[in-house]
Amino acid sequence: MADHAAQTVHPAQRSVIGACPLDCPDGCSWVVDLEDGQPIKLRANRDHPFTGKSLCSKTSKYLEYTAHPDRLMYPMRRTGPKGSGLFERISWDEALDEIAANLQTTIKQFGGEAIWPYAGSGTVGWIQGIIGSGKRLFHHLGASQHDPNICSVAGHVGMRYTTGSAAGMDPEDLVHSKLILLWGTNTTVTNQHLWPFIKTARENGAVIIVIDPIRTATAKHADIHLPLKPGTDAALALALMRQLVELGAEDQAYLAERTLGWEAFRANELEEYTIAHTAKICGLPEASIMDLAHLMATRRPTGIRTAMGMQRHQGGGQASRVLSCLPAVTGDFQRLGGGICYSTGPTYQLNKDALQRPDLQPYETRSLAMTRLGQGLLDLDDPPIKTLIIWAANPMVSNPDQGRIRKGLSREDLFTVVIENFHTDTVDYADLVLPGTMQTEHADLHDSFSHLYLQWNEPVVAPPGDCRRHTEIFRQLAKRMGLDEPALYASDEDMARDALASEHPALDGITLEQLRERGWARLNWPKPYQPFLEEFFTPSLKFEFQSERAEADGLGRFPHYTPPLEAATDVSDGSLALLSPGNKQLLNSVYAVKSNGSDAVTVTLHPEDIKKRGLTPDSRVRVWNDRGEFGALLLESEAIRPGMALSPKGLWPKFNAGASINATVAERDADMGRGAVYHDNRVFIARANQEEA
Numbered sequence: 158m159a160d161h162a163a164q165t166v167h168p169a170q171r172s173v174i175g176a177c178p179l180d181c182p183d184g185c186s187w188v189v190d191l192e193d194g195q196p197i198k199l200r201a202n203r204d205h206p207f208t209g210k211s212l213c214s215k216t217s218k219y220l221e222y223t224a225h226p227d228r229l230m231y232p233m234r235r236t237g238p239k240g241s242g243l244f245e246r247i248s249w250d251e252a253l254d255e256i257a258a259n260l261q262t263t264i265k266q267f268g269g270e271a272i273w274p275y276a277g278s279g280t281v282g283w284i285q286g287i288i289g290s291g292k293r294l295f296h297h298l299g300a301s302q303h304d305p306n307i308c309s310v311a312g313h314v315g316m317r318y319t320t321g322s323a324a325g326m327d328p329e330d331l332v333h334s335k336l337i338l339l340w341g342t343n344t345t346v347t348n349q350h351l352w353p354f355i356k357t358a359r360e361n362g363a364v365i366i367v368i369d370p371i372r373t374a375t376a377k378h379a380d381i382h383l384p385l386k387p388g389t390d391a392a393l394a395l396a397l398m399r400q401l402v403e404l405g406a407e408d409q410a411y412l413a414e415r416t417l418g419w420e421a422f423r424a425n426e427l428e429e430y431t432i433a434h435t436a437k438i439c440g441l442p443e444a445s446i447m448d449l450a451h452l453m454a455t456r457r458p459t460g461i462r463t464a465m466g467m468q469r470h471q472g473g474g475q476a477s478r479v480l481s482c483l484p485a486v487t488g489d490f491q492r493l494g495g496g497i498c499y500s501t502g503p504t505y506q507l508n509k510d511a512l513q514r515p516d517l518q519p520y521e522t523r524s525l526a527m528t529r530l531g532q533g534l535l536d537l538d539d540p541p542i543k544t545l546i547i548w549a550a551n552p553m554v555s556n557p558d559q560g561r562i563r564k565g566l567s568r569e570d571l572f573t574v575v576i577e578n579f580h581t582d583t584v585d586y587a588d589l590v591l592p593g594t595m596q597t598e599h600a601d602l603h604d605s606f607s608h609l610y611l612q613w614n615e616p617v618v619a620p621p622g623d624c625r626r627h628t629e630i631f632r633q634l635a636k637r638m639g640l641d642e643p644a645l646y647a648s649d650e651d652m653a654r655d656a657l658a659s660e661h662p663a664l665d666g667i668t669l670e671q672l673r674e675r676g677w678a679r680l681n682w683p684k685p686y687q688p689f690l691e692e693f694f695t696p697s698l699k700f701e702f703q704s705e706r707a708e709a710d711g712l713g714r715f716p717h718y719t720p721p722l723e724a725a726t727d728v729s730d731g732s733l734a735l736l737s738p739g740n741k742q743l744l745n746s747v748y749a750v751k752s753n754g755s756d757a758v759t760v761t762l763h764p765e766d767i768k769k770r771g772l773t774p775d776s777r778v779r780v781w782n783d784r785g786e787f788g789a790l791l792l793e794s795e796a797i798r799p800g801m802a803l804s805p806k807g808l809w810p811k812f813n814a815g816a817s818i819n820a821t822v823a824e825r826d827a828d829m830g831r832g833a834v835y836h837d838n839r840v841f842i843a844r845a846n847q848e849e850a
């Protein structure tokens with residue numbers, strides 16, 4: 158085991174710097190304290206400028222989680238029907254031989270594209286996770302390409318049309334803002350290391366606004382909360398722009414010099430969004446829209462932090478495109494503390510091609526969207542998917558249209574391998590299960606989507622039982638298949654060096670050795686990071702209200718409001734718009750292994766909706782639509798709007814009579830990037846055992 162980044166405290170005690178592997182904006186740097194070679198404590202790395210204060214309550218118990226008695230420790234082969242979860246222990250040799258033979262047969266009979274390498278965000282590390290591990294092998298085999306579109310893609314695509322990047326400002330610079338819009342993000346819960354920066358801004362006089370259909374924990378801390386209808390964000394932003402013009406608060410010089418198509422955008426897209434019309438669309442009082450426009454007109458700069466939930470609907474890409482127009486209208490992109498940040502991911506500029514080696518593909522292969530797994534397994538026939546290799550992913554829980562996922566995974570002619578840490582619902586459908594390592598047992602390289610620090614995770618203990626690293630499993634598979642391409646056998650460190658070997662100045666001088674020494678390094682962007690001071694990353698180098706690229710892609714010349722297909726609809730059929738935000742105790746479906754009373758699937762309704770349906774809080778209800786149904790414990794809260802329902806994502810169906818929220822979510826695409834539409838859903842709710850709403 159490597160021993161870098163270790164700080165000797167006592168001969169028997171040392172501390173090793175690592176990083177949290179989970180799909181969370183914060184990207185924490187952590188320290189593992191060891192005594193006599195055993196990890197005894199996990200704590201925040203106090204040296205880290207963004208995450209140094211503390212780890213979140215769920216991950217501070219990560220060491221205990223690695224030692225959980227339910228952890229998978231050895232390879233297994235299915236002994237019962239698919240879905241039964243019945244397995245027998247086998248050796249690694251048996252498992253690897255069987256997988257290698259299956260891959261070879263599939264390629265021979267159906268071609269490489271009949272293999273779907275399906276990686277998820279169970280770890281977001283560049284070496285073990287969705288970006289790095291397995292890519293070289295599956296490229297070499299000519300497998301279908303896996304498009305990781307489940308989380309944030311629509312928002313990224315939307316902002317690329319206007320600014321060229323979703324990283325419009327460094328979230329740390331919100332300390333300089335005079336008005337902060339937390340737009341569709343529950344910062345104190347899901348981006349908690351940003352909150353101290355927001356508190357500092359408030360001490361400096363900033364006003365904090367939360368725009369969110371739910372009165373979240375963050376909304377309770379805000380100065381003003383605007384509880385708009387789900388998916389109507391773009392309409393609100395267009396009305397704010399129209400009102401800024403009415404107030405004469407647009408930055409005319411900036412618009413003339415630094416933007417493209419402003420006058421045409423204003424004439425074509427803003428007229429319709431009067432205060433009265435928008436108040437109706439968004440379900441907000443007219444005064445609250447006018448007040449916010451007035452604040453934006455008088456308090457410069459405005460810093461906007463937005464996140465992924467806002468773009469998970471039919472019009473999610475356009476919503477992000479429209480939101481990014483606000484700092485162009487006010488000219489705030491040129492002011493420290495002004496701008497918009499959706500994700501700092503694009504700032505990293507790691508060398509993805511050197512890591513993934515797409516040049517190893519024998520021919521151009523098809524790309525399969527991960528949110529369309531059900532369709533891929535049930536409908537594809539050119540060729541059909543015959544071999545599915547899943548790692549760091551739990552599609553039975555996390556994918557839309559759970560019923561179709563179950564049906565697809567139940568196919569008798571499908572060979573499914575799942576690499577996992579715990580016996581998830583997805584594992585239940587595997588033909589072979591392989592035990593993977595966890596973060597304290599392997600090396601990895603991490604970026605973040607909330608800060609500008611690159612991080613290294615050093616392993617601290619040997620893998621327990623028969624657990625193996627993802628990268629090691631794929632190297633061993635290559636060997637079993639007799640492949641002689643040297644790139645398939647690169648060590649984890651070599652893969653990290655390849656990713657760091659970028660021509661981009663952001664990574665200038667950052668080496669693996671340096672990362673190992675301190676655990677993190679700030680990207681070489683100027684500090685403060687104001688990416689659009691000189692130019693935007695668009696073809697015109699200006700902010701593009703008018704985009705020829707968007708028009709050519711069929712997405713309209715100008716940013717506009719595309720309503721959600723289901724969520725914002727005013728209907729009289731008794732259905733409710735169902736949102737599925739993160740669960741406070743979980744990270745996606747991670748940590749849901751232990752089922753107990755507090756892990757119950759819940760659905761929360763406004764008291765009016767409970768009364769209207771003759772329901773009783775704390776009773777069991779049935780939640781359904783034409784896609785599927787799940788049972789839930791009914792909760793009551795005035796924190797959500799009438800007409801809405803709320804059910805946190807991530808809990809495992811096996812602990813909830815076989816179904817959870819994604820049984821009701823549609824397997825269809827957002828407007829951009831084939832993004833997911835988890836928050837664009839309508840359901841009926843009635844007492845358990847009752848048919849009608």
Ligand code: SF4
Nearest residue numbers: 177181184185213216
């Ligand atoms: S889950 Fe998020 S907040 Fe918690 S330790 Fe990991 S990165 Fe930090």
